[in-house]
Amino acid sequence: MHPAPLVGIRVAPPLRFLSPTKLRTYATCPLQYRHRYVDRLESPYTPASLVGQAIHETLEANFRAKKHTRRDLPTFEAQEIFDRVWERHAPGPADAADPDDPWEAAYESGRSALEHYLTEAAAALVPHLVEHRFRFTIPSVPWPVVGTVDLVDHNGTVIDFKTSRRPYHASYLDGDLQLMCYAIGYAAFRAGSRVRPGELPSPYFIPDVRVDVLVIGDPPSVQRLEARYDREALREFGERAASIALGIQDEQFEAFWRAPDAAEDANVCRRCSYVDRCPDALVSADELLKADGEDGDQEE
Numbered sequence: 088m089h090p091a092p093l094v095g096i097r098v099a100p101p102l103r104f105l106s107p108t109k110l111r112t113y114a115t116c117p118l119q120y121r122h123r124y125v126d127r128l129e130s131p132y133t134p135a136s137l138v139g140q141a142i143h144e145t146l147e148a149n150f151r152a153k154k155h156t157r158r159d160l161p162t163f164e165a166q167e168i169f170d171r172v173w174e175r176h177a178p179g180p181a182d183a184a185d186p187d188d189p190w191e192a193a194y195e196s197g198r199s200a201l202e203h204y205l206t207e208a209a210a211a212l213v214p215h216l217v218e219h220r221f222r223f224t225i226p227s228v229p230w231p232v233v234g235t236v237d238l239v240d241h242n243g244t245v246i247d248f249k250t251s252r253r254p255y256h257a258s259y260l261d262g263d264l265q266l267m268c269y270a271i272g273y274a275a276f277r278a279g280s281r282v283r284p285g286e287l288p289s290p291y292f293i294p295d296v297r298v299d300v301l302v303i304g305d306p307p308s309v310q311r312l313e314a315r316y317d318r319e320a321l322r323e324f325g326e327r328a329a330s331i332a333l334g335i336q337d338e339q340f341e342a343f344w345r346a347p348d349a350a351e352d353a354n355v356c357r358r359c360s361y362v363d364r365c366p367d368a369l370v371s372a373d374e375l376l377k378a379d380g381e382d383g384d385q386e387e
């Protein structure tokens with residue numbers, strides 16, 4: 088049994104495909120998956136998640152242009168793109184100069200992190216593919232995985248961008264389903280017809296992966312994490328994905344902490360978009376530290 092749906096639900100269409108975000112959401116908390124993809128609850132932007140979105144869209148525009156010009160955008164042009172995204176989604180005007188307003192503080196720190204990345208880190212990147220769509224299949228999983236890789240550089244490295252108020256743990260990439268999907272997706276694209284339907288591509292085709300974390304702070308910084316997935320990592324990925332697909336098929340949508348031997352980690356809930364409405368949340372609305380956790384992933 089899972090909890091009754093929350094108010095304000097919309098009816099979800101039948102599942103046609105999985106995405107890196109769907110896999111990661113279910114792996115984080117099956118109930119979060121239900122809120123997002125079954126009950127389709129809206130999750131309004133927070134200051135932190137809007138910073139992530141605005142930086143993501145700006146970097147996408149930068150690398151799309153750079154693919155042709157071989158130059159990063161001038162700072163003022165990049166900031167105009169950031170501002171357009173911000174103004175589309177933020178609750179008030181971005182120039183309301185109130186230092187205690189969390190939206191204003193997020194706006195300033197986001198712009199600063201973007202400028203730092205473009206002046207200090209972006210120059211070394213030579214884009215080969217930008218926002219590249221992929222599709223692959225997994226043994227024993229009834230749906231294909233469809234998604235978009237942020238960037239593939241000229242060396243064939245798959246690169247993803249994140250924003251965070253703190254550096255990621257050094258082992259972040261070891262078991263990250265999303266980056267694994269990107270690596271496999273690009274490998275399937277490279278391998279083409281050499282991948283048999285229903286199978287994962289050979290490790291030979293799996294590219295290096297890298298995540299650039301734009302750490303929001305004063306001063307901002309960039310953390311780079313790199314990995315390469317081997318045959319064993321692919322096998323583990325296939326097993327985890329098959330187990331998640333089974334859970335979705337069987338409508339197993341209990342909160343993560345209700346699983347046998349699971350820890351009651353309130354930080355998982357603090358980073359969840361539904362924490363203020365979820366009946367199984369491990370934190371009260373008063374305790375929320377939303378500005379700390381969310382990043383700018385795109386829905387795939």
Ligand code: SF4
Pocket residue numbers: 116118119120122342343355356359360361362365366367368369
């Ligand atoms: S608030 Fe916690 S228990 Fe509820 S969906 Fe989010 S992560 Fe899961």
